[in-house]
Amino acid sequence: MIFIGRWNPLLYYLLSYAGFLFAVEISNPDGVRPKNHKRLRWVSMGGFVVFIYGVVSWVQAVIATMPR
Secondary structure (H helix, E strand, O other): OOOOOOOOHHHHHHHHHHHHHHHHHOOOOOOOOOOOOOOEEEEEHHHHHHHHHHHHHHHHHHHOOOOO
């Protein structure tokens, strides 16, 4: 993203978070779940909370730059 001039921390976070969720889904075993599976759920929920915070902050920034 730096090479194409589109560096944005929120976009970087969204791509990495989507990659994390994709990796969690791909690594979901068919048999017995590993011991850390509950932690992955909490990590993904924490990431979702950060995602919501980022989106709300971005919307507030866009609204603040709009002409009145």
